Every structure is written in structure tokens, then in C-alpha cells.
Amino acid sequence: MKIGALAQKTGLSIQTIRFYERRGLLPRPERTQSNYRIYCASALKQLLFIKQCRSLDMSIAEIDQLLVTKAKPENSCSSVNETIERHIEDVNNRIDELTALQHSLLSIKSACADNVKVKDCGVLNELENVANSED
Amino acid sequence: MKIGALAQKTGLSIQTIRFYERRGLLPRPERTQSNYRIYCASALKQLLFIKQCRSLDMSIAEIDQLLVTKAKPENSCSSVNETIERHIEDVNNRIDELTALQHSLLSIKSACADNVKVKDCGVLNELENVANSED
């Protein structure tokens, strides 16, 4: 299977696949005489695994960790659980931050009725004053 | 006021201030004979405004828009409201995405009791299989 076919099967772009290879997530594949990459089924499996992890917003470093662990079937999987838990924490923190942000934004938004002149705009006013009163 | 003092007063780094200048958020200040930047109080005010907007996670392009609008006190502020509303939408969408992510992660996490061998790890299994069944 050449890279175009692999891209089709995974839904990833050709550049992304080459990018993962450069970053060490995907083993360097065999090459044809004309230097084309040739992939086997296991590369497809691994790419789908990577894609799934990325869709869960794991970083390349985290995925790398998982792949390293995955390569040793007899070892304990506790590091996998740690990775997932740390990642869940990260996501939780981001949600909290964004939720706080949302409250601030809604409060600022409520400061301006529509169709006012800039010099009287409550939103701009908020943005100026909060800045001066904070931190 | 030189850039170091401005950095202190705003809590931004010197590099960040120069970065905002390069990106056009901050007007190019006067210079001393020895080419040092000299800022006045209005630069401080503007930087605090920018900092506040950044803390609300607005992009530099959005902030630029606000500053352009802000410079015309007699115009309508409706574009400000649009910017804020669009931004609130963005944040909402991100929260939704992260919340969905969190559910997926928790479900995956629950697939593995601790201290299992890699080859039997429910989490790794999930990450492989979800990948193959999706999209």
C-alpha cells in the first residue's frame, strides 16, 4: 500500500502521515526502488490508533508514551492509566478555565445595549476598566 | 517610561510588548537618541486593554478589530457586540467539544482496572477498537 491509499483508509492527509513518521510516531516504512513508501496492515492499525488518540486530544508526546508501552505486552499497563488520568485532568482544567471565561464574557456582553456610540459602549468600557482594576 | 517599566506595570514581558508592536496592536512609540522605546500613559492603557482581551482569550485579530472600532468614538459599537458574541460562541463550542471529549476519556478509562498487563489492558484495547469502528 502506498501513502495515498493509506491516507484514504485513515482519513489523514499524506503530509500528516509523513509528519508522524518524522516525529517518530510511525516506523519508517520500506521503500520501493523509486523511493516510494510502502505500508503494511500494521502501519494502518497504528495510524488509526494514533488518530484515535489525537481525536481525544492527546499530544504526540503522550501518544508516543502509549506506543512505547504498547510495544511491551508483558509489562504492566499502569503508565497507560496514568497517562489517561493526567490527560483527563488537563481536559477538566481547560473546561473550568473556559467556563470561567464564558461567565466573564457574558457579564461583559451584558454591559452594552445594542446600537450605541463607541464612546458610550459598555463593553469597551468594561474591557478598559476591568483591566485597570485587576491584578 | 522605557519598555522595562512598562513591562513591570502591565505584567507582560518585554518581548511580548515588542511582539504586540510588530503585530500592529500597539503603535510604534517614540525613540530616544539611543533608539530606546519611550512610552506614554496611553500606551500603558492600551496594553492593559490588550491584556484584558487576551485574558478573555480573544485573538490578536479580534483585538485589532476592537481597537480599530475604539478609535472612532462617534461610530456605532455594533461591531464590538458582534465580536464579543462570536467569541462567546467560539468558547461555547470549545466547551462542548471538551465536554464530549471528557465523556469519551472517562468511558475509556473505565475499561481498565489497574495493574494489568499491557496485552490485556482495556484502555489500549478501547483505543484500538474505537479507532477501527469509527468514521
Add this chain to the structure above:
DNA sequence: TGTAATGTCTATACCAAGTATAGGGTCAAC
């Protein structure tokens, strides 16, 4: 007055996770 320690300057490289492009080689069909 000399010198050492800061402060400032520009230019450049780096981060994540790709995306886009240039400029070239390869392969199959017609």
C-alpha cells in the same frame, strides 16, 4: 574615570500539530 552590571536593541530560532507550496522524479494510460 574606569569598569561591571543592567537595560535595551535587532534578528533569529523555537514550541505544537500540522498545512501549503516549490521543484523535482515516477508510473500508467492512451
Add this chain to the structure above:
DNA sequence: GTTGACCCTATACTTGGTATAGACATTACA
């Protein structure tokens, strides 16, 4: 034999900064 589709590498670009290097300027202190 040439057109079109595919592949190759290398490089630049994105965002919002951060972190150098190497060169001047200013300030503090002896």
C-alpha cells in the same frame, strides 16, 4: 511521447508568544 496522477524532499507558514545571540547604552559604584 506526453499527459495526468502520484510520490519525493525541503522549506515556509500558522498562533501567541518565549528564548536565545550579539551588539550597544546607561547606570552604579569604587
